[in-house]
Amino acid sequence: MSRVVITMPKQARPGEIIEIKTLAAHAMETGFRRTERGELLPRDIIRRFVCSYNGVEVFRAELHPAIAANPLIAFNTVATESGTLSFQWIGDNGFAVTETAPIRVE
Amino acid sequence: MTTRRQFLLAAGGVGLSVGAAGVRAQRAPNEEALRKAAYQEALHKVVGDAQLRRGRVKLELPPLIDNGNSVPLAVAVESPMTAADYVKAIHVFTQKNPLPDVVSAYFGPRAGRARLQTRVRLADSQTVVAVAQMSDGSFWTDSTDVVVTLSACLEDGLI
Amino acid sequence: MSARSGCLVLAAAAGAVLQFTHAAEIAPAERRSGYEYMGRDTRLMQDDDATNPGMLWVLDGETLWKRKAGAAERSCQDCHGEAPASMRGVAARYPAFDAARGALVNLEQRINACRSERQKAEPFKYESRELLALTVYVGLQSRGLPIAPTIDEKTRPFLDAGDKFFHLRQGQINLSCAQCHDDNAGHRLAGTPIPQGHPTGYPLYRLEWQSVGSLQRRLRNCLFGMRAQSYEFGAPQLVELELYLMWRARDMKIETPAVRP
Numbered sequence: 001m002s003r004v005v006i007t008m009p010k011q012a013r014p015g016e017i018i019e020i021k022t023l024a025a026h027a028m029e030t031g032f033r034r035t036e037r038g039e040l041l042p043r044d045i046i047r048r049f050v051c052s053y054n055g056v057e058v059f060r061a062e063l064h065p066a067i068a069a070n071p072l073i074a075f076n077t078v079a080t081e082s083g084t085l086s087f088q089w090i091g092d093n094g095f096a097v098t099e100t101a102p103i104r105v106e
Numbered sequence: 107m108t109t110r111r112q113f114l115l116a117a118g119g120v121g122l123s124v125g126a127a128g129v130r131a132q133r134a135p136n137e138e139a140l141r142k143a144a145y146q147e148a149l150h151k152v153v154g155d156a157q158l159r160r161g162r163v164k165l166e167l168p169p170l171i172d173n174g175n176s177v178p179l180a181v182a183v184e185s186p187m188t189a190a191d192y193v194k195a196i197h198v199f200t201q202k203n204p205l206p207d208v209v210s211a212y213f214g215p216r217a218g219r220a221r222l223q224t225r226v227r228l229a230d231s232q233t234v235v236a237v238a239q240m241s242d243g244s245f246w247t248d249s250t251d252v253v254v255t256l257s258a259c260l261e262d263g264l265i
Numbered sequence: 266m267s268a269r270s271g272c273l274v275l276a277a278a279a280g281a282v283l284q285f286t287h288a289a290e291i292a293p294a295e296r297r298s299g300y301e302y303m304g305r306d307t308r309l310m311q312d313d314d315a316t317n318p319g320m321l322w323v324l325d326g327e328t329l330w331k332r333k334a335g336a337a338e339r340s341c342q343d344c345h346g347e348a349p350a351s352m353r354g355v356a357a358r359y360p361a362f363d364a365a366r367g368a369l370v371n372l373e374q375r376i377n378a379c380r381s382e383r384q385k386a387e388p389f390k391y392e393s394r395e396l397l398a399l400t401v402y403v404g405l406q407s408r409g410l411p412i413a414p415t416i417d418e419k420t421r422p423f424l425d426a427g428d429k430f431f432h433l434r435q436g437q438i439n440l441s442c443a444q445c446h447d448d449n450a451g452h453r454l455a456g457t458p459i460p461q462g463h464p465t466g467y468p469l470y471r472l473e474w475q476s477v478g479s480l481q482r483r484l485r486n487c488l489f490g491m492r493a494q495s496y497e498f499g500a501p502q503l504v505e506l507e508l509y510l511m512w513r514a515r516d517m518k519i520e521t522p523a524v525r526p
Contacts, residue, residue, distance in 0.1 A: 030204075
């Protein structure tokens with residue numbers, strides 16, 4: 001199940017720097033582990049995380065296998081205007097999750 | 107010299123998610139050197155021949171961690187984050203993991219603060235390095251040493 | 266409580282190589298959750314619902330709580346309403362005696378009993394994502410409440426069996442749970458701190474597992490590490506041990522979903 005948890009304020013003053021914390025359910029299989037029979041478990045990770053604010057990209061991260069399972073990504077953005085923040089996780093094997101959250105800026 | 111960790115991995119203990127490349131009877135004797143070289147190459151890919159200066163970057167990891175599978179990491183860069191002067195990217199590297207790259211985060215003036223918090227996997231006690239790429243083309247760096255120990259009882263993937 | 270063998274005291278007196286010193290049970294005031302043995306950053310990970318990976322399973326649990334299932338086409342919610350109200354305090358008093366079965370059951374078994382009897386659905390496999398999610402969701406509703414399993418004439422025999430098991434020397438290294446978790450809690454085993462072993466936060470996110478897992482998973486792993494015979498999920502020995510551990514941790518606060526190394 002590709003669950004995510006997004007924690008951010010619902011409201012902010014214009015120009016305020018807000019903090020956004022995200023969690024995504026994903027094993028982040030490194031590609032280095034083997035089964036007990038010695039078979040290599042193929043890499044299967046989230047590769048990219050993008051945050052867009054009313055359609056404009058404001059933050060991006062490229063992830064590698066060294067990112068822990070169920071990745072936490074916490075970052076900041078400036079509250080410029082009311083609208084919608086969109087969060088996208090893209091990974092191997094067609095993994096793609098998008099969630100949105102509204103923000104009121106006044 | 108075979109360290110305890112190498113012996114356990116060879117014996118089939120896979121308590122770590124990131125270890126040597128699989129369970130083998132013997133690890134490459136120069137593996138550490140190979141990984142160090144991979145790190146140098148990854149660093150060079152980002153920085154090129156530009157000067158890498160210490161400062162402005164603050165990389166935080168706990169000095170002694172509870173488990174190498176999930177180590178909290180926070181990196182922040184001092185910057186006004188205006189259109190004229192901002193942090194373009196922060197890159198994090200390790201020197202002893204199977205792969206040197208950990209994460210690259212991309213910022214702009216809209217970020218407000220050039221800061222990233224996440225959790226990483228560390229295969230061994232080592233130095234973690236953060237490199238910040240500024241809008242004026244300069245590169246700044248910080249590094250932190252972390253001690254990583256194995257669990258006392260490896261569970262061999264037992265559920 | 267139980268008769269403690271004097272051999273450990275003798276060995277210590279004889280100045281044996283034995284590193285274990287014999288001590289009595291941990292006094293109630295001296296009990297410490299595994300939380301206190303963790304590094305600051307791991308504690309912060311647990312404290313903040315925004316960064317606690319266990320919350321991902323809680324979300325799944327919330328979804329499953331509302332999902333109609335089985336031939337009866339019923340959801341947990343249909344009978345139990347909103348979990349924060351109906352499930353408050355429930356996890357704190359498990360394992361409990363199930364009169365219909367005449368047996369001690371843990372929370373996972375109770376949930377599966379509802380699945381098969383009330384929802385007429387297939388019970389979830391032990392340690393499946395679904396069962397973990399529902400158990401942690403129910404467990405969350407007891408967060409902050411004191412652990413309080415019911416000990417009466419029905420459960421006393423099970424408590425005694427669990428007590429005996431905890432103090433039993435087992436396996437290739439002839440080690441008992443008590444020797445680490447009563448006698449040597451706070452010391453280190455190969456660099457890792459030995460906690461007292463109170464199940465205050467189960468199901469919990471264990472960094473070693475990179476997943477949420479149940480108390481029985483942890484117990485099975487411990488037995489494996491002790492090189493003693495392990496038991497299948499749901500085995501009476503494990504449920505009895507769960508009861509003993511919860512009784513031993515009585516009045517300590519539930520932390521589900523906890524984070525542990």
